[in-house]
Amino acid sequence: MGPPERRRLFEEIYEAHYSDLLTYVWRRTGSPDDAADAIAETFTTAWRRIDELPEGRETRLWLYGVARRVLANQRRGSSRRTALATRLRAELTAWQDPAPTAGHDRDAVRRAFRLLGERDRELLALVGWEGLDTAEIATLLGCSRGAVRLRLHRARRRLARNLKLVGSDLATYGVRATEPAKGTS
Template identity: 30%
Template sequence: MSAPTRGDDAMADESRAWFEAAHAAHHRELLAHGYRLTGNVADADDLVQETFLRAWKARDTFEGRASARTWLYRIATNLFLDTRKAASRRTTPAGDAFEWNTALGPFPDTLLDAGPHTAHAAAETVELALIAALTHLPPRQRAAFVLRDVHGWTPAEVADTLGVALPAANSLLQRARAAVRRHAPADPRDWRRPALTSADEDLLRRYAEARSPADFRALLAEDVRITMPPEPAIVGVDAAADFLGRPLDWRTFPASANGRPALLCYLREPGATHYEALAVDVLRIEGGRIAESNAFIGAHHVTAFGMPRLLVP
């Protein structure tokens, strides 16, 4: 084998520089795209890592007919479909995804808070209600809906990415839209990541400091609803206040996810020397009261916010 020439070295350096620029420019928004497809940050992160690995291996085949961004989105979307082929044959439980879907998770707003492409990625990060609705869709319908109705790709681009004829792509979109209408907010403006207000932040602080049932009752709406799959939902201010006000040793940290106030929760069991990451509570606020708390159980949800699994007092 002949030794590489100076020209070979220059081409390698140029290829590496192009790839690094593409990674810096598109990593955050690809993570948001992966989240919309998978419904949780851990799977989205795995998807993005594999996307860039495949892109690097196939970098010599990129011909520039589409933008690097479009090329990467196509790789990520098809990776998602490849990994979900078995899942597409399973039946999806009916009802509220916040009650049965243990894979659903929040998207930390801190993942979008820095970098030159923050505004674009944040604008494309959708509300939890739409993410939950998308879990009712088979994978190809979900991909078609996200590409067309979230990103605004043309039907022809969607068909090309999914490797189907245009009529088939349109059929996927029609079925996806019908399912989303049954499960998501009716107004598409409610699909977008809401803005966290100073009033929301103050209510979250008070919620984090609350300890007794009376403390919580003062913050909750009368018809408040707490979900934490696979456990049944807790509905009503009295039941919710009693549940939240149990005498347990918590440490909590305010945060935000999907534009909503969130609380990162650590629990210390009796006799334990440390606190363990347990859950992320994402709140929906209406009229100055907490109308809903979606609890996502599992340390991996907490660590997605850059927090440790264990805390020592």
Template identity: 35%
Template sequence: MTDQETRHRQRRARFESLAHVVTESLHRYLVRRTSPDMVEDVLSETMLVLWRRMDEVPGLGTGSGPGRGPGTLPDRDAVLPWCYGVARHCLANARRADGRRLRLVERLIGARQESPAVAADHSDLHAALGTLSELDREVVRLWAWEGLAPRQIAEATGMTPNAVSMRLHRAKKKLAEKLRPVRKNAELPGHEMSEGRSSQ
């Protein structure tokens, strides 16, 4: 086997170990943010970007150091926040492309249509989330739904941990005010479930 073949095999093994750790969480991340017909396409694009930029994934390593032999899985907490950031950008790109296609269809048929990416959920929580800015919504969802700590949210969004903490504090206060009349003493759903991780 040539050196090039060996390097390719090692790279593929590293990617497979990364995919094993993050794919399910990335799928869940996308399901919560877009329509079912977009999830698989965006997930595929996300994994393609991860393959191309695998050497940039924090915590993945090169596969040649101690404890990085074949079959060794990366630390989920180390790699997932960065991968969420990739998924977030891929989803934004897909939404822009989908929006352009939708506008073209609307012009062709001469009738407005609602984007499939717009959720039909009019629950109190989604209404309250809708009062936040897009970035604040994402910070809250990463905290409440994905169970990320502020330092991990910072890695996923490109902000500083301090900026994340401030946004999260203000957003939670605003949500509490909106939800108090109809949902006294309730917390954000999903945050205290076992799928979440530490919020500290």
């Protein structure tokens, strides 16, 4: 693939997935600087590896996988500030994140969610926020579908337990949620 074709392919990928990836990192970082660094590093990786990127639906999963590791490096304090994305950093700083939808139920779910461990949170967020299915998560995490199903089931059960801990009426949702999986876990 020559340089013009690479650029065209990358542009298609960038156009198709930038918003999803920004949403992914935005939801998992507390700061515009971290989000800008993560998105810049993720797509810089994609550009450098453009000849290796999987096609079709797996492109997005591949990008999520890179972003996930970039964010993990940030949490370990081992990532660097990038010189890229200067304007993007300013835009994200200025962008007003809409206030989360209020409501007793949602607040309870948020509290219960925050009580989970990082791995549970990430799994449940991939389903509830990014809308990924079991097979996609398995591809993203590099494990079997069965393992993802089991881990998801346990994460949901722990979320249901936490809902009880925060005194939410919604704990009944959690109980119901775990019932069908009892026989399979």
